[in-house]
Amino acid sequence: MIVEDNGCGMSKEAQANLFKPFYTTKTRGTGLGLMITLKMVTLMKGNMEINSIKDKGTSVTILIPEGTRNA
Ligand SMILES: Nc1ncnc2c1ncn2[C@@H]1O[C@H](COP(=O)(O)OP(=O)(O)O)[C@@H](O)[C@H]1O
Numbered sequence: 001m002i003v004e005d006n007g008c009g010m011s012k013e014a015q016a017n018l019f020k021p022f023y024t025t026k027t028r029g030t031g032l033g034l035m036i037t038l039k040m041v042t043l044m045k046g047n048m049e050i051n052s053i054k055d056k057g058t059s060v061t062i063l064i065p066e067g068t069r070n071a
């Protein structure tokens, strides 16, 4: 799955810190969104990659392997 936006993009510093808990550039952000997302993707043995260009936008790629039905 790929989600892209044409928003503000991220500085190199923001890109280096985005998965750190409580890292936020928002005045009222929590800095937990991406950390929790990465945790969930990792628990599903998936992978998450973020590419961002300052003032251009951001692209988030999430890959999750197919599971087996155990019902
Ligand atoms: N789509 C995006 N475009 C630009 N910056 C982003 C985007 N998603 C995340 N960021 C940057 O990463 C930081 C951490 O994001 P997140 O973990 O979701 O916490 P929060 O949204 O509470 O700040 C944001 O504060 C912002 O600087």
Ligand SMILES: [Mg+2]
Residues within 6 Å of the ligand: 033, 034
């Ligand atoms: Mg967020």
